[in-house]
Amino acid sequence: MSTLADQIDALLPQTQCTRCGYPDCRSYAEAIAAGLTEINRCPPGGTEGMVRLAAVTGKATLPLDVSCGVEGPLTVAVIDERWCIGCTLCIKSCPIDCIVGTHKQMHTVIESRCTGCELCLPACPVDCISLEVMTPGRTGWHAWTAAQADEARTRYLERNQRRSQAELRHAEQLETKASHKLAHLETQTNEVEVPGELDRKRRTIEAALAKARSQRAKIAES
Template sequence: MTATAPKTLAERIEDLLPQTQCTKCGYPACRPYADAIAAGEANYNQCPPGGAEGVARLAALLGKPDIPLDTTHGVERARPVAVIDENVCIGCTLCMQACPVDAIVGAAKQMHTVIAELCTGCDLCVPPCPVDCIAMVPVTGTRTGWDAWSQDEADAARARHDRRMARLERERAAAEARASARQAARAAHADQPVPQTPQTPSTQPVAPAATQASSDDPEAKKRAIIQAALERARKKKEEMAKLGAGPKNTDHVSAAVQAQIDSAEQRRRRLGLTEDENASHPGEGDRSDKPA
């Protein structure tokens, strides 16, 4: 017989939250909000997705009075699902980065789509979209709060969120390891003595000073690599457009939108992610919540 440790108050509070990870409570996810309630730093009526029933559940657990939902954090509503207009989507991946449960599938410069069964209706993908191509569509009719959501759905959303956070931590650690390895390699290269060779007249043409400087300048090399990658992406986008398989509005992107896209691409490069790795990973690990 295996003994299990009793759950902490924060863990029991978290079990009663809908796990939409929407941040409307004022905290970055459901678990930090549960920790804050347990510590007396947050009230138990700040979760709009849980609605009035969610407040009642928490009040019963905490032995406190049933109070109204604090509408400064949002109102109880029918559960929505994000829908992407794929004809307007430009493939910037900003919505994928914002989704807390990996419910959006796509890749850089490719159209994205939402897996409706996995969407928690958190709204977090809407603000970063530079072309306003995401709509939140109510799908539960008059049912709101916990009437529009089930415990099984909440548990599955929490599992996906936890897997996503673990994956992001692995990517961060891997990026730091790669950066440390590059720094160590540069340091080792700098410590090596430069071999002295006899100076003989050369019959080869002398490279321009700018070219010689760029070959010795790591930042210049990096810029050249980025430029080459952008050129490859541009050619690929043109090929996809000829086939009618790419986003349809990438020719006239505003400077502000392009700046957001460039920022996302720079982040991916810093992480060392490939094109395939930019795709979302819904249901990573336990595939039980993956739609058929």
């Protein structure tokens, strides 16, 4: 059975642009459902999006909050290949993995997947990314389809899952490495030249081990 947050999330365009002030569309949906924020903070959804949100939440429609941006057409990011330095910062900033490329190699945007979230623009150190309007004359939900939103949501969730798995593997590697170092340290019986040096090393390794275990536990819970 769908919750109110589920219903609200289904009415958001899934750009994951963070303009609403929340880290993603789902977080914004949950905040609306909990009565923590208004329904007028999604410029990509526009006025039509707010009308849809009002219908499902029972809230009154409001003017779009201009602090979040203005309603506009669907845009896609375009990378100027002449200036791209292959820093990969845009790839890391993209919430739906629609930018491809490798370190120190030219990157490109898969236009059919781009939601125009604009998060790659401030990430680029050489300002080689611009936006191209794809739906002139059509804004908000008139520029989007439910299928596009569903695909964007799926790609965002898949991207987060891959990154969580990578972070978990990294935390596990750190934990294993720290455990091995601690075990090796415990076998050292030779007197060290500096008084207390063995204890200092032990405390450092134990702190690193505790941090790695804490990181792994947080990732596993998320």
